[in-house]
Amino acid sequence: DGGITQSPKYLFRKEGQNVTLSCEQNLNHDAMYWYRQDPGQGLRLIYYSQIVNDFQKGDIAEGYSVSREKKESFPLTVTSAQKNPTAFYLCASSPRFRGLAYEQYFGPGTRLTVT
Amino acid sequence: DAKTTQPPSMDCAEGRAANLPCNHSTISGNEYVYWYRQIHSQGPQYIIHGLKNNETNEMASLIITEDRKSSTLILPHATLRDTAVYYCIVRAPDSGGGADGLTFGKGTHLIIQP
Numbered sequence: 001d002g003g004i005t006q007s008p009k010y011l012f013r014k015e016g017q018n019v020t021l022s023c024e025q026n027l028n029h030d031a032m033y034w035y036r037q038d039p040g041q042g043l044r045l046i047y048y049s050q051i052v053n054d055f056q057k058g059d060i061a062e063g064y065s066v067s068r069e070k071k072e073s074f075p076l077t078v079t080s081a082q083k084n085p086t087a088f089y090l091c092a093s094s095p096r097f098r099g100l101a102y103e104q105y106f107g108p109g110t111r112l113t114v115t
Numbered sequence: 116d117a118k119t120t121q122p123p124s125m126d127c128a129e130g131r132a133a134n135l136p137c138n139h140s141t142i143s144g145n146e147y148v149y150w151y152r153q154i155h156s157q158g159p160q161y162i163i164h165g166l167k168n169n170e171t172n173e174m175a176s177l178i179i180t181e182d183r184k185s186s187t188l189i190l191p192h193a194t195l196r197d198t199a200v201y202y203c204i205v206r207a208p209d210s211g212g213g214a215d216g217l218t219f220g221k222g223t224h225l226i227i228q229p
Contacts, residue, residue: 004158033216042202042219043159058216090158092216102208103149104217106158 004107011112021076021110023091030096032074037088085114119203124224133190137203140184146207150188152199198227
Protein backbone atom coordinates (compact mmCIF):
# COMPACT_ATOMS: atom_id res chain seq x y z
CA ASP A 1 0.00 0.00 0.00
CA GLY A 2 1.25 3.47 -0.83
CA GLY A 3 1.12 6.09 1.85
CA ILE A 4 2.79 8.04 4.61
CA THR A 5 3.83 6.53 7.90
CA GLN A 6 4.67 8.37 11.08
CA SER A 7 6.06 6.76 14.16
CA PRO A 8 5.45 6.51 16.96
CA LYS A 9 1.79 7.46 17.35
CA TYR A 10 2.37 8.67 20.93
CA LEU A 11 5.65 9.99 22.31
CA PHE A 12 6.52 11.14 25.80
CA ARG A 13 9.66 13.06 26.70
CA LYS A 14 11.12 14.97 29.58
CA GLU A 15 11.67 18.68 29.23
CA GLY A 16 15.16 19.52 27.98
CA GLN A 17 15.49 16.45 25.77
CA ASN A 18 15.63 16.52 21.99
CA VAL A 19 13.27 14.14 20.24
CA THR A 20 13.08 13.04 16.59
CA LEU A 21 9.78 12.23 14.86
CA SER A 22 9.86 9.89 11.90
CA CYS A 23 8.08 10.41 8.57
CA GLU A 24 8.38 8.03 5.63
CA GLN A 25 6.51 8.01 2.31
CA ASN A 26 6.48 5.54 -0.56
CA LEU A 27 4.42 7.69 -2.92
CA ASN A 28 7.50 8.89 -4.83
CA HIS A 29 6.58 12.48 -3.96
CA ASP A 30 9.19 15.19 -4.22
CA ALA A 31 7.75 17.57 -1.62
CA MET A 32 7.33 16.84 2.06
CA TYR A 33 6.00 18.98 4.93
CA TRP A 34 5.78 19.11 8.70
CA TYR A 35 2.86 20.75 10.46
CA ARG A 36 2.00 21.31 14.09
CA GLN A 37 -1.55 21.31 15.48
CA ASP A 38 -2.58 22.55 18.91
CA PRO A 39 -5.97 21.71 20.46
CA GLY A 40 -8.87 23.39 18.66
CA GLN A 41 -6.57 25.03 16.14
CA GLY A 42 -5.74 24.59 12.49
CA LEU A 43 -2.41 23.32 11.21
CA ARG A 44 0.70 25.49 11.15
CA LEU A 45 3.65 24.84 8.85
CA ILE A 46 6.99 24.11 10.52
CA TYR A 47 9.29 23.10 7.63
CA TYR A 48 8.95 21.93 4.06
CA SER A 49 11.24 20.30 1.54
CA GLN A 50 10.87 20.46 -2.23
CA ILE A 51 13.66 18.05 -3.06
CA VAL A 52 16.34 15.91 -1.46
CA ASN A 53 19.00 17.87 0.45
CA ASP A 54 16.90 21.04 0.42
CA PHE A 55 14.41 22.38 2.94
CA GLN A 56 12.83 25.69 3.90
CA LYS A 57 11.48 27.18 7.11
CA GLY A 58 7.75 27.49 7.48
CA ASP A 59 5.82 29.82 9.76
CA ILE A 60 6.96 28.38 13.09
CA ALA A 61 10.42 26.83 12.54
CA GLU A 62 12.06 28.08 15.73
CA GLY A 63 13.10 25.22 17.99
CA TYR A 64 12.81 22.61 15.24
CA SER A 65 15.23 21.07 12.75
CA VAL A 66 14.84 18.73 9.79
CA SER A 67 16.89 16.78 7.28
CA ARG A 68 16.10 15.38 3.84
CA GLU A 69 18.83 12.92 2.94
CA LYS A 70 16.47 10.57 1.11
CA LYS A 71 13.41 11.25 -1.00
CA GLU A 72 11.32 8.92 1.15
CA SER A 73 12.24 10.33 4.55
CA PHE A 74 11.83 13.70 6.28
CA PRO A 75 12.51 13.41 10.03
CA LEU A 76 11.71 16.29 12.38
CA THR A 77 13.73 16.98 15.53
CA VAL A 78 12.04 18.90 18.31
CA THR A 79 14.87 20.52 20.22
CA SER A 80 15.01 21.69 23.81
CA ALA A 81 14.82 25.24 22.45
CA GLN A 82 11.17 24.76 21.47
CA LYS A 83 9.27 26.44 24.30
CA ASN A 84 5.94 24.62 23.92
CA PRO A 85 6.67 21.29 22.22
CA THR A 86 3.56 19.41 23.38
CA ALA A 87 1.36 19.14 20.27
CA PHE A 88 0.08 16.91 17.48
CA TYR A 89 2.63 16.71 14.66
CA LEU A 90 1.58 15.90 11.11
CA CYS A 91 3.73 15.02 8.13
CA ALA A 92 2.52 15.39 4.55
CA SER A 93 3.81 14.89 1.03
CA SER A 94 2.79 15.95 -2.45
CA PRO A 95 3.95 15.65 -6.03
CA ARG A 96 5.36 18.75 -7.69
CA PHE A 97 4.27 19.66 -11.18
CA ARG A 98 4.94 23.24 -12.10
CA GLY A 99 1.81 25.12 -13.01
CA LEU A 100 -0.52 22.41 -11.78
CA ALA A 101 -2.62 22.05 -8.70
CA TYR A 102 -2.02 19.05 -6.47
CA GLU A 103 -3.22 17.76 -3.14
CA GLN A 104 -1.21 16.91 -0.06
CA TYR A 105 -1.37 13.49 1.55
CA PHE A 106 -1.09 13.36 5.32
CA GLY A 107 0.25 10.78 7.71
CA PRO A 108 -1.63 9.67 10.85
CA GLY A 109 0.31 12.05 13.10
CA THR A 110 2.45 11.78 16.23
CA ARG A 111 1.16 13.15 19.51
CA LEU A 112 4.11 14.46 21.51
CA THR A 113 3.83 15.17 25.22
CA VAL A 114 6.70 16.85 27.03
CA THR A 115 6.62 17.08 30.81
CA ASP B 116 -2.84 32.73 -0.50
CA ALA B 117 -6.33 34.15 -0.06
CA LYS B 118 -8.03 33.93 3.31
CA THR B 119 -11.19 31.87 3.83
CA THR B 120 -14.13 32.21 6.22
CA GLN B 121 -16.15 29.23 7.43
CA PRO B 122 -18.82 28.79 10.11
CA PRO B 123 -17.30 27.22 13.23
CA SER B 124 -19.84 24.41 13.46
CA MET B 125 -22.81 22.82 11.70
CA ASP B 126 -25.21 19.97 12.35
CA CYS B 127 -26.73 17.65 9.77
CA ALA B 128 -29.07 14.68 10.07
CA GLU B 129 -27.74 11.31 8.98
CA GLY B 130 -28.77 10.48 5.42
CA ARG B 131 -29.33 14.09 4.46
CA ALA B 132 -27.06 16.24 2.31
CA ALA B 133 -24.52 18.30 4.24
CA ASN B 134 -23.77 21.68 2.65
CA LEU B 135 -20.67 23.39 3.99
CA PRO B 136 -20.13 27.01 2.91
CA CYS B 137 -16.86 28.87 2.48
CA ASN B 138 -16.24 32.51 1.66
CA HIS B 139 -13.05 33.48 -0.17
CA SER B 140 -13.82 36.96 -1.46
CA THR B 141 -10.14 37.86 -2.08
CA ILE B 142 -9.37 34.81 -4.20
CA SER B 143 -7.04 35.44 -7.15
CA GLY B 144 -7.67 34.26 -10.68
CA ASN B 145 -5.21 31.37 -10.53
CA GLU B 146 -6.04 30.13 -7.03
CA TYR B 147 -7.78 26.81 -6.56
CA VAL B 148 -10.28 25.97 -3.83
CA TYR B 149 -9.36 22.84 -1.83
CA TRP B 150 -11.33 20.97 0.78
CA TYR B 151 -9.83 18.70 3.40
CA ARG B 152 -11.35 17.08 6.45
CA GLN B 153 -9.88 15.88 9.70
CA ILE B 154 -11.49 13.22 11.81
CA HIS B 155 -10.59 13.52 15.47
CA SER B 156 -6.93 12.70 16.21
CA GLN B 157 -6.19 11.69 12.62
CA GLY B 158 -4.29 13.36 9.78
CA PRO B 159 -6.29 15.53 7.36
CA GLN B 160 -7.78 13.83 4.33
CA TYR B 161 -8.03 15.44 0.91
CA ILE B 162 -11.61 15.62 -0.40
CA ILE B 163 -11.77 17.66 -3.59
CA HIS B 164 -10.49 20.77 -5.33
CA GLY B 165 -11.57 23.05 -8.17
CA LEU B 166 -10.78 26.25 -10.02
CA LYS B 167 -14.06 27.59 -11.41
CA ASN B 168 -16.14 24.69 -12.66
CA ASN B 169 -18.16 22.53 -10.35
CA GLU B 170 -16.44 19.28 -9.47
CA THR B 171 -17.67 15.91 -8.26
CA ASN B 172 -15.90 12.79 -7.08
CA GLU B 173 -16.82 9.73 -5.06
CA MET B 174 -16.70 11.65 -1.80
CA ALA B 175 -18.33 15.00 -2.50
CA SER B 176 -19.33 17.78 -4.87
CA LEU B 177 -17.82 21.24 -4.97
CA ILE B 178 -19.93 24.15 -6.16
CA ILE B 179 -18.05 27.39 -6.88
CA THR B 180 -20.00 30.58 -7.53
CA GLU B 181 -19.55 32.33 -10.85
CA ASP B 182 -17.62 35.21 -9.26
CA ARG B 183 -15.51 32.61 -7.36
CA LYS B 184 -15.95 34.50 -4.09
CA SER B 185 -17.58 31.58 -2.33
CA SER B 186 -18.02 27.84 -2.60
CA THR B 187 -20.01 25.01 -1.07
CA LEU B 188 -18.89 21.48 -0.33
CA ILE B 189 -21.74 19.00 -0.57
CA LEU B 190 -21.71 15.57 1.06
CA PRO B 191 -24.76 14.04 -0.65
CA HIS B 192 -25.76 11.43 1.95
CA ALA B 193 -24.04 12.17 5.23
CA THR B 194 -23.17 9.30 7.56
CA LEU B 195 -21.97 9.33 11.16
CA ARG B 196 -18.43 8.73 9.87
CA ASP B 197 -18.55 12.11 8.14
CA THR B 198 -18.38 13.86 11.52
CA ALA B 199 -15.13 15.81 11.26
CA VAL B 200 -13.60 19.27 10.93
CA TYR B 201 -13.77 20.45 7.31
CA TYR B 202 -11.18 22.90 6.03
CA CYS B 203 -11.60 25.15 3.01
CA ILE B 204 -8.27 26.37 1.59
CA VAL B 205 -7.40 28.48 -1.42
CA ARG B 206 -4.00 28.10 -3.02
CA ALA B 207 -2.22 28.93 -6.24
CA PRO B 208 -0.68 26.08 -8.26
CA ASP B 209 3.01 25.38 -7.96
CA SER B 210 4.80 28.32 -9.55
CA GLY B 211 8.16 26.58 -9.36
CA GLY B 212 9.36 29.02 -6.75
CA GLY B 213 8.60 26.81 -3.81
CA ALA B 214 6.25 24.11 -2.58
CA ASP B 215 5.09 25.96 0.50
CA GLY B 216 2.50 24.45 2.76
CA LEU B 217 -1.24 24.79 3.01
CA THR B 218 -2.74 27.44 5.27
CA PHE B 219 -5.29 25.81 7.54
CA GLY B 220 -7.79 27.93 9.49
CA LYS B 221 -10.05 26.53 12.19
CA GLY B 222 -12.50 24.99 9.71
CA THR B 223 -16.10 23.90 10.29
CA HIS B 224 -16.88 21.19 12.79
CA LEU B 225 -19.60 19.14 11.09
CA ILE B 226 -21.60 16.94 13.43
CA ILE B 227 -23.81 14.29 11.86
CA GLN B 228 -26.77 13.51 14.10
CA PRO B 229 -28.30 10.01 14.10
